[in-house]
Amino acid sequence: MxxxxxxxxxxxxxxxxxxxxxxxxxxxxxxxxxxxxxxxxxxxxxxxxxxxxxxxxxxxxxxxxxxxxxxxxxxxxxxxxxxxxxxxxxxxxxxxxxxxxxxxxxxxxxxxxxxxxxxxxxxxxxxxxxxxxxxxxxxxxxxxxxxxxxxxxxxxxxxxxxxxxxxxxxxxxxxxxxxxxxxxxxxxxxxxxxxxxxxxxxxxxxxxxxxxxxxxxxxxxxxxxxxxxxxxxxxxxxxxxxxxxxxxxxxxxxxxxxxxxGGEKMSKSLNNFQTIQSMLDENPLNARGLRLLLLQTHYRKTLELDDDSMAQAHEGVKRLDAMARKAANGGLDMTSTARVDDAIERFREAMDHDFGTPEAMAVVFETVRRANGALDGGDEADQAHALALTAIELANVFGLQVGLDEAADDDAAGDIDAMVAARTEAKANKDFGEADRIRDELAAQGITVEDTASGPVWYRTCVR
RNA sequence: GCGUCGGUGCCCGAGCGGCCCAAGGGAACGGCCUGCAAAGCCGUACAGUCGCGGGUUCAAAUCCCGCCCGGCGCUCCA
The missing domain is CATH 3.40.50.620 (HUPs)
Known part of the structure; x- marks a missing residue:
């Protein structure tokens, strides 16, 4: 390299x-x-x-x-x-x-x-x-x-x-x-x-x-x-x-x-710094957001950080998570070793050129798009899963953890599942007022419900 | 002042001689999907050409010269 x-x-x-x-x-x-x-x-x-x-x-x-x-x-x-x-x-x-x-x-x-x-x-x-x-x-x-x-x-x-x-x-x-x-x-x-x-x-x-x-x-x-x-x-x-x-x-x-x-180096002496702790206190998603931001900027370049760029990075992290969630909901087998070689090859090529993480991340996101498309298509589950696993692995290579379905580990999982089930039933009865009421109630608790081809999934809106 | 790195779309940010009528992310708009959403996918618009002016080359965002602007360093500093 x-x-x-x-x-x-x-x-x-x-x-x-x-x-x-x-x-x-x-x-x-x-x-x-x-x-x-x-x-x-x-x-x-x-x-x-x-x-x-x-x-x-x-x-x-x-x-x-x-x-x-x-x-x-x-x-x-x-x-x-x-x-x-x-x-x-x-x-x-x-x-x-x-x-x-x-x-x-x-x-x-x-x-x-x-x-x-x-x-x-x-x-x-x-x-x-x-x-x-x-x-x-x-x-x-x-x-x-x-x-x-x-x-x-x-x-x-x-x-x-x-x-x-x-x-x-x-x-x-x-x-x-x-x-x-x-x-x-x-x-x-x-x-x-x-x-x-x-x-x-x-x-x-x-x-x-x-x-x-x-x-x-x-x-x-x-x-x-x-x-x-x-x-x-x-x-x-x-x-x-x-x-x-x-x-x-x-x-x-x-x-x-x-x-x-603000156009200047963050440093102790300029007293324009934000501590890591305060950044994490503001929003736990910032840990991954910052990592994504760094990955999308070449390491040798100055990185200008502000609230706006961090917010943009959050959306990128969520996009990664959403793909993983969709794949998990579709029965993704995390132990599978199936991968998509062309993506891995391009990822390596980018990285072997002076740690070209921005290009490597572009490959990851392209793979995410391909995975989403394949997942939505429904057929050829093997290929869809290989794409999803490739994207997840490559993000993980960078220490960028992609949130899988954590719902099962949630303390309140039972209650939430029950509410989601109630909403599904209300929908089946065409009682959309009730269905939306339940969705709003969950949203108030920081939980998002999405309807997918393989049924509803829920997740906590803000994770690590 | 000297050295050094950089100035790319609405924002962030890749590319660094032909594959670039310029990646990826975010935001926007339209379509599909949805009871409605969300997510996703597809598409569109946005860079009248890559700070400005010269030059080299068959060919330049990419190389050279000059200028403007900004970062960093010039003994605390990641």
Missing amino acids: KIYDTLQDTLVDFVPRKEGEVSLYACGPTVYSHPHLGHARQAMTYDIMRRYLEWNGLHVHHVANVTDIDDKIINRALEEGRTEGEVAAEWKAVYDEAMDALNILRPLDRPHATEYIDEMVAMIHTLVDNGSAYANDSGVYLRVRSVEGYGALVHRTPDELAEGAGARVEVDDNKEDPLDFALWKAAKPGEPTWDSPWGPGRPGWHIECAAMSLDILGDGFDLHGGGNDLVFPHHTNERAEAIAAGREFARYWLHNGMLNT
């Missing part, structure tokens, strides 16, 4: 370092506050890629770090009179809950920064020893200009970077060059610290990911992903650290586009 590599700035053939296995490192959250929709996009993007690769029979070693020590966590702990560990643990739990609600699979490894201090110190040691880094009273810094190809990921030379930074970077007399950045920050009063050959302190942000990704996935791991706002400085600096340490870093770089709202 082909993927777009940020470093090479072009579409390239993706060849995993080891056949049948893909190693993926995607930057995870700093746990100090509510995760918002921007985090959801990032996590969901790599979740979708992982699911697709796994569906293709590849083993995906998906790693995402958890940054549990940094300025924001320290500040929050200070404000709340708690330890950094307590703050991090609390917000990690909130993050996990949000990810679960969004049906995002847990990465296989989730290294915490504080558990990898030794590895980071060892890496810094290597950098100091080989002259790539220098220590002083305020910490240890990477000598950026000594690193071959520094800035290649952002396609800028050190001089170009320095020029752009001139107006904004604080002058720091501790650094030999304004471009240099901290690998190790010397202890400040009141901060948690770890011992190191350069005195007590804590690791810089970038060394975290460099040390953990290399330690867990090894040299030359396959994919490194993250939001495109991390290309510089974070990923650029991680890469510089690895190169300076003589390690082979990620072989391909993936960067997802931002989630915008």
Whole structure:
């Protein structure tokens, strides 16, 4: 398959370092506050890629770090009179809950920064020893200009970077060059610290990911992903650290586009964010709605999210559900392995071109239309069911769960069935006033009744 | 300012040299179905041609140049 590599700035053939296995490192959250929709996009993007690769029979070693020590966590702990560990643990739990609600699979490894201090110190040691880094009273810094190809990921030379930074970077007399950045920050009063050959302190942000990704996935791991706002400085600096340490870093770089709202990036600092929790509280259907929205936009593109686009996505999700419901009502056998090859082929083709989920979703919806048509036609049930099963499976590949007939599991199923039966009888007696009254009553309870070729079906209007 | 990505129908959003008189989703309209609906299917309209102006090519939404507008980045950031 082909993927777009940020470093090479072009579409390239993706060849995993080891056949049948893909190693993926995607930057995870700093746990100090509510995760918002921007985090959801990032996590969901790599979740979708992982699911697709796994569906293709590849083993995906998906790693995402958890940054549990940094300025924001320290500040929050200070404000709340708690330890950094307590703050991090609390917000990690909130993050996990949000990810679960969004049906995002847990990465296989989730290294915490504080558990990898030794590895980071060892890496810094290597950098100091080989002259790539220098220590002083305020910490240890990477000598950026000594690193071959520094800035290649952002396609800028050190001089170009320095020029752009001139107006904004604080002058720091501790650094030999304004471009240099901290690998190790010397202890400040009141901060948690770890011992190191350069005195007590804590690791810089970038060394975290460099040390953990290399330690867990090894040299030359396959994919490194993250939001495109991390290309510089974070990923650029991680890469510089690895190169300076003589390690082979990620072989391909993936960067997802931002989630915008009101024309701007959703972010904590702009204070224009919506938390995942509040989105789900608004409407549980938003979990799948958001996933569909992401699937219908290419991962590298900016996605503008507003109430209107979310409402449109809801309709798409309902369309998927309606087809599945119709098929289930027509006796669909979920254990059947019958599929429609041409759809699967086109789906693969789309995905193998840099994870072309929008086109792949178009295939899914076309298959839904074909399934609906075949289901309505009544004859050739086998073909109709194969189409329905194909559409359901392909949506599921993306983690987009298609609601099947859940009526049987409903607590109130007995009562509702009775009302539906009463309505059917009223209809048979041509007492349409009564039939409509029952339908309205059910509607008031959030239940929709539809008459199909194989009898009436009901469902809760708003599901997951 | 520098770099980078983008500007496609009423809305969202694919396509990135010929298969495009431009996918898919949403919304609209008509038909079929229905007691009426809903869902579904079929069809129609909506892009007078893909931000604007040049150019390359037998051929451009797709490549090149210039301009306008917007996003992101330029050391908190997914």
